[in-house]
Amino acid sequence: MCMRQSLISPNRIQSPLNYTGGKFRLLPQIQPLFPANIDVLVDLFCGGGNVGINTPAERIVLNDSDKNVMRIFRLFRQYPTEQILEIIDGIIDRYGLSDSRTNGYAFYQCESARGLGTYNKEGYNRLRSELNNMKRRNDRYFFMLFTLIVFAFNNQIRFNEKREFNLPVGKRDFNNNMRNKVRHFAEAIKNPHIELSSNDFRRIPFDGLSEHSLIYADPPYLITCATYNENNARLEKQLLAYLDRANDRGIKFALSNVLKNGDKENTILAEWLERNPMYIRHDLNYNYSNSSYHKKDRSKHSTEVLITNFE
Secondary structure (H helix, E strand, O other): EEOOOOOOOOOOOOOOOOOOOOOOHHHHHHHHOOOOOOOOOOOOOOOOOOOHHHHHOEEHHHHHOOOHHHHHHHHHHHHHHHHHHHHHHHHHHOOOOHHHHOOOOHHOOOOOOOOOOOHHHHHHHHHHHHHHHHOOHHHHHHHHHHHHHEEEEHHHHOHHHHHHHOEEEEOOOHHHHHHHHHHHHHHHHOOOOOEEEOOOHHHHOOOOOOOOOOOEEEOHHHHHHHHHHHHHHHHHHHHHHHHHHHHHHOOOOEEEEEEOOOOOEEEEHHHHHHOOOOOOEEEEOOOOOOOOOHHHHHHHOEEEEEEOOOO
C-alpha cells in the first residue's frame, strides 16, 4: 500500500460536469500510479471525463452508459468553442438568468456568500419546465440541459423516474470559472484521438487492447450509493469479474473504489482483494474537510483506494 499527497496542477483540465466522487482532486495521486506509456486508455465509467481527458495516451475511449453526458460531450466536440459559449449566453438571456461575470452580484441584489439562487429561481424553473416538456432530444435540448446544469445545485445531473431533470437552482451562474472550464474542456475533447462511447461496461470488448493498454474503472461505489440493493452488488461482482478477465489477457487495469465508508465495509471488494493477492492496493489521501458529508470523527471517513494489477 502507498499514500500520495494531493497537489492540483494548473495545467490539468477540469470538467464542467460535476460528479459526486469525481476524481479531479485525486489526479495528482492517481496518475503517477499509471503506466508511463499507454497506447489505449479506456475510461470505463468516465462521468465528467476528468481522468480520461488528462491522461496521456495514443488513443482514449471515454465511455459512460449515461447517454445525456455523452450527448453533451458530442456537442462540445461538434460545435466551435466560441459558438458553444454564445449559445449558452443566448439561453441565459432568454430565460432572464444572471450574468455575474458582466454585472457583478450587487446588480442582482445578491451577495457572493448567499449566491444567486433567489434571483435565478423563477427563470431556472421555467427553463427546467420547458426542457422537461420537450419531445425531441436534439442539440437544442442538450444545450438547454447543460445550461440547467450550470445553474443547478452543485452543477450536478439528476433525473427522476419520469426522466425529468429535477435538481433545484444553485448558487452560481456561468461565471468566468465555469466559462473557462467549458472552453478548455471543449478544446481538449475535439482531439481526434479521443473516442466517445455510451455502452454498458459489460459490452466493452478487449479487442484492440494490448499489454500497453489501460482500463480505468471508477464505478458508482457500492457502499456509497443512496439506495443499496442486490442489483448494485451484482454489478459490482460483474465489474470485478470483467477486470479479472482483462488481467487474464495481460491487459492492465486500475480500479478506483471505496473499501470503507463510515461504518460500512465493501466486503465484496475486500474478499476479491484477498482472493487476488497479486493485485496492489494503493490508499489515496482525499481531504473531505470541504465536503457536505465531512464527519467530525475522522476515524469514520471513507477509505478510498486505487487497485492495480501492475506495479
